[in-house]
Amino acid sequence: MKIAEVNKKWAELQRTLAREFDMEQPDIKVVLFLIGVQELGKGPQTFSKREKEELMHIATCRLFSAMGFYELKGLDAEGWPHWELVKPIPNYTLLEQELIMKSLIVDYFEDTYTF
Helix, strand or coil, X not given: CCHHHHHHHHHHHHHHHHXXXXXXXXXXXXXXXXXXXXXXXXXXXXXXXXXXXXXXXXXXXXXXXXXXXXXXXXXXXXXXEEEEECCCCCCCCHHHHHHHHHHHHHHHHHHHCCC
C-alpha cells in the first residue's frame, strides 16, 4: 500500500473503532491492546498494567508474523499465546515503524472484520 492509502485506511479504522467502542479516536497503542485482547480470545475483562503490556506484545508479534518475523509457539497453561522471533526485525526509522504498524493493523482488520 502507498503511504496515502495506509493513512486513509488508518483514519477510517480509527473512526470505526471510536464509533464501535464509544471512545475517542484510538492511537496505535489502544489498537494494539484491542488486537491483543482479540488474539487472547477470552473476551473483555479487567487486565493489570503488566497484562496490558503483554497484550500489546501479543498484538505486535501477531502483526509481525504476517511479515515472517514471528511464529506462534503455542499457548501457556493460562491460555496466553507465546511467540518466537524467527528472524531479526530490521532497524526501521520511527516513521517507518509507524507506517508499517498502521499498514499491518489495517491488514489485520481487513482480513478479520469489515470496516
